[in-house]
Amino acid sequence: MPVDKPLNRIAKVIARAGICSRREAERYIVEGRVSVNGSLINSPALNVSDSDEILIDGELLSPKEKPRLWKYCKPKGLICTQKDPQNRTTVFESIKMQNPTLPRLLSVGRLDYNSEGLLLLTNCGPLARHLELPSTGWTRRYKVRVFGKPSERILAGLEKGIRIDGIQYGSIKASLEKNQKSSANTWINISLKEGKNQEIRKVMKHLGYTVNRLIRLSYGAFQLGDFKENQIEEIPEKFLKEQFGKNWESF
Numbered sequence: 001m002p003v004d005k006p007l008n009r010i011a012k013v014i015a016r017a018g019i020c021s022r023r024e025a026e027r028y029i030v031e032g033r034v035s036v037n038g039s040l041i042n043s044p045a046l047n048v049s050d051s052d053e054i055l056i057d058g059e060l061l062s063p064k065e066k067p068r069l070w071k072y073c074k075p076k077g078l079i080c081t082q083k084d085p086q087n088r089t090t091v092f093e094s095i096k097m098q099n100p101t102l103p104r105l106l107s108v109g110r111l112d113y114n115s116e117g118l119l120l121l122t123n124c125g126p127l128a129r130h131l132e133l134p135s136t137g138w139t140r141r142y143k144v145r146v147f148g149k150p151s152e153r154i155l156a157g158l159e160k161g162i163r164i165d166g167i168q169y170g171s172i173k174a175s176l177e178k179n180q181k182s183s184a185n186t187w188i189n190i191s192l193k194e195g196k197n198q199e200i201r202k203v204m205k206h207l208g209y210t211v212n213r214l215i216r217l218s219y220g221a222f223q224l225g226d227f228k229e230n231q232i233e234e235i236p237e238k239f240l241k242e243q244f245g246k247n248w249e250s251f
Helices: 010-016 022-030 091-098 125-132 152-160 199-207 237-250
Strands: 034-036 054-056 069-074 116-122 140-147 162-164 167-169 172-176 185-192 210-219 232-234
Touching: 010 022, 010 034, 010 054, 010 125, 022 034, 069 091, 091 116, 116 125, 140 199, 152 162, 152 172, 162 199, 167 199, 172 199, 185 199, 199 210
Parallel strands: 116 210
Antiparallel strands: 034 054, 069 116, 069 232, 140 185, 140 210, 162 167, 172 185
8 A cells, every 4th residue: 555645734844945934934825925736825724745846936845954953152242033123133144144055044942132152053943942842851051140149048949940920930950150259240050941031030130130141051962162152063963863862853
């Protein structure tokens, strides 16, 4: 008996080819720019298989790109969005100017405008979503400087989680960095697995401390190491397969 070909939503297939995001693909479809097997479609509620011929603006859709992952050292002063309404320079614009041959990239989670350090980038939406899920269990480690001197006791209490303005934040492991010189600022080592929007800044503010520097050091098995600002490097596929095991084939 013939084997049924796997079906996927048309917008997902377009996004996985690296053309645009899934939301942008849905807009292309509504605008009448996409045809399947010779017929224009106007609804993203369509499943297609690998054997279907998909055209965008009359151009044949390229085959799905293999999933790839890069690590990047984000400096302060860049925003992690594809387009910024305030016209601030984005991470993706900065990278493209220095590396014009790279494919369209997505960030795995975000670092806010004033944060720096390790940012993972990928050409594969499902891989990005997998890495972002708290259930995946990837620990994010940060080095954070605050104004003031929090006690170890206060920081230890964060491990039980904390609720702020109706939002529940999960377990945060935080400890003072050892051998600090006496000053108005304190360095804290922080680890967490969830990473809600500006979580560290909001939690520290709730405790009465203002974050004036935030550096992501690692994301799961991926380390910032001695990377310099704006440095970007692709992670070898062999290492990715070792980390993801059988799950790698599903991306």
